Amino acid sequence: MPTPPVNDPQLPGDVPAKTPPAGHRPVRPGGVVLAAGVVGLEGLALLGAGIWYIVGLLTSVPQSLGGSIFMVVLLLGLGVGLGAVAVNLYRGFRWTRAAAFVWQLLMLTIAGPTLVGGLLLPGLLLLVPPLMVLVLLFTPKVVAFTLRSGGAPPVL
Numbered sequence: 001m002p003t004p005p006v007n008d009p010q011l012p013g014d015v016p017a018k019t020p021p022a023g024h025r026p027v028r029p030g031g032v033v034l035a036a037g038v039v040g041l042e043g044l045a046l047l048g049a050g051i052w053y054i055v056g057l058l059t060s061v062p063q064s065l066g067g068s069i070f071m072v073v074l075l076l077g078l079g080v081g082l083g084a085v086a087v088n089l090y091r092g093f094r095w096t097r098a099a100a101f102v103w104q105l106l107m108l109t110i111a112g113p114t115l116v117g118g119l120l121l122p123g124l125l126l127l128v129p130p131l132m133v134l135v136l137l138f139t140p141k142v143v144a145f146t147l148r149s150g151g152a153p154p155v156l
């Protein structure tokens with residue numbers, strides 16, 4: 001039995017995707033822009049909370065210096081991390097959907113007790129954006145953009 005040449009595809013899925021014409025960029029769906037914007041705003045809110053925490057540390061005496069430093073590092077680190085997720089989600093990297101999904105689930109675990117505790121406005125501010133991002137992350141256009149299906153070159 002003769003062996004097929006190396007460059008011949010064995011299965012229909014083995015055919016390489018057509019590369020788009022030079023200068024052609026895939027269309028960025030509005031859902032990607034909106035989800036990246038919300039995640040970016042969440043990152044900015046965490047950075048703001050970290051700065052506010054630093055100001056509080058400089059104007060009052062903390063009960064635990066180590067715990068306070070840890071909280072500042074945590075808030076600032078999460079803010080920077082969410083900023084990176086937002087930028088790369090906007091660019092279309094597939095790993096960002098998982099990171100954004102996990103963060104939105106964590107936000108929902110905070111929103112539930114806040115609402116049950118009787119804080120309606122903060123609870124809704126913690127509930128509505130994560131729900132919106134969760135829905136957007138699974139829309140077909142957002143998934144296709146982050147997977148670069150449809151002939152566009154794949155991304156990480």
